[in-house]
Amino acid sequence: MAGKNKLVFSGVQPTGNLHLGNYLGAMKNFVSLQKKMECIYCVVDLHAITTHQDPKILKENIFETTAGFLASGLNPEKSIIFNQSSVSGHAELAWIMNCVARVGWLNRMTQFKDKAGADKEKASVGLYIYPNLMAADILLYKATHIPVGADQKQHLELCRDIAQKFNNDYKAENFFPIPEPLIQKKISKIMSLRDGTKKMSKSDESEYSRIDLKDSSEDITKKIKKAKTDSAPFPENEEELNKRPEALNLVNIYSEITNSSVEKVLNDFRGKDFSKLKKNLSDALVASICPLGKEIKKLMQDKGFLTSVLKKGKENANKKAEENLKKIREIVGLL
Ligand code: TYM
Numbered sequence: 379m380a381g382k383n384k385l386v387f388s389g390v391q392p393t394g395n396l397h398l399g400n401y402l403g404a405m406k407n408f409v410s411l412q413k414k415m416e417c418i419y420c421v422v423d424l425h426a427i428t429t430h431q432d433p434k435i436l437k438e439n440i441f442e443t444t445a446g447f448l449a450s451g452l453n454p455e456k457s458i459i460f461n462q463s464s465v466s467g468h469a470e471l472a473w474i475m476n477c478v479a480r481v482g483w484l485n486r487m488t489q490f491k492d493k494a495g496a497d498k499e500k501a502s503v504g505l506y507i508y509p510n511l512m513a514a515d516i517l518l519y520k521a522t523h524i525p526v527g528a529d530q531k532q533h534l535e536l537c538r539d540i541a542q543k544f545n546n547d548y549k550a551e552n553f554f555p556i557p558e559p560l561i562q563k564k565i566s567k568i569m570s571l572r573d574g575t576k577k578m579s580k581s582d583e584s585e586y587s588r589i590d591l592k593d594s595s596e597d598i599t600k601k602i603k604k605a606k607t608d609s610a611p612f613p614e615n616e617e618e619l620n621k622r623p624e625a626l627n628l629v630n631i632y633s634e635i636t637n638s639s640v641e642k643v644l645n646d647f648r649g650k651d652f653s654k655l656k657k658n659l660s661d662a663l664v665a666s667i668c669p670l671g672k673e674i675k676k677l678m679q680d681k682g683f684l685t686s687v688l689k690k691g692k693e694n695a696n697k698k699a700e701e702n703l704k705k706i707r708e709i710v711g712l713l
Pocket of ligand 1: 516530
């Protein structure tokens with residue numbers, strides 16, 4: 379049952395199609411946590427604009443990410459579902475956290491280095507201080523448990539440092555709880571279908587690198603058929619599997635989707651051709667992902683309903699945020 383002070387918070391950027399990595403690495407866990415704890419799930423539109431977004435497309439993507447939350451099984455009667463920019467406390471606390479976080483800490487963030495690329499001088503300031511906004515998202519609600527994929531681990535460590543430093547600097551012992559990352563082991567990082575050493579990502583140029591939740595059954599079958607594998611026969615054991623990134627990724631996805639252990643998958647396919655696993659994997663993906671895609675498309679036809687979900691979420695989130703912000707302003711000495 380719900381622990382008294384436990385609170386889950388997580389966010390997803392509305393920057394394009396949700397993919398299998400988002401679903402398995404994060405959103406599926408959002409849904410199971412909803413049964414056990416109080417949860418707040420946020421469409422992080424302020425994070426999205428750290429790289430330029432076409433305003434019309436951004437609006438659509440905010441709705442679509444909301445639809446993705448609902449289609450995955452989030453229930454707006456149980457969880458708070460809202461978009462970040464509708465609660466201004468996120469931006470206010472982010473500013474305070476900009477003054478708590480150290481430049482040296484941000485300089486270590488690998489995601490900034492990856493996203494900014496070779497020409498860091500041209501990246502937006504927002505992209506650089508993005509992890510402070512993420513810390514503010516979490517701390518605004520004093521959230522304790524944060525379900526994310528492995529790529530967000532470093533940002534969560536920074537959030538823990540920020541919380542600690544705020545508590546120390548302002549002699550506000552234990553004011554902010556130190557949030558715990560909840561990272562699923564096997565599927566913490568779903569890899570690209572074209573390169574088992576790169577994570578599956580919205581920004582990958584190749585559509586064949588990822589399965590989108592809105593993909594048709596034909597798309598899914600084609601993509602899995604084309605998924606890169608090595609030329610060796612099906613791995614004999616986990617030790618061998620762990621040395622073969624593409625094989626490991628497909629086996630991990632299959633094991634997660636079919637709810638079976640990696641050991642069982644290895645036993646079932648030992649001695650068989652890789653195409654056999656691919657066939658079963660695409661059938662399993664079609665069965666579990668296509669209904670989500672259909673539901674997203676259906677929900678997108680009813681923007682009135684999606685707007686009402688976000689509005690209700692905003693009201694509830696704002697109430698909690700304002701309560702905490704009142705204390706935060708007092709602690710900091712703002713009138
Ligand atoms: P975002 O929008 O990039 O991704 C949303 C969630 O999906 C996970 N994820 C993956 N998991 C496994 N394998 C993959 N290939 C994969 N790709 C994405 C991400 O880890 C994430 O959990 N900064 C965050 C959003 C955010 C947030 C927050 C999260 C903003 N504020 C506060 C938690 C708490 C992001 O850009 O996620």
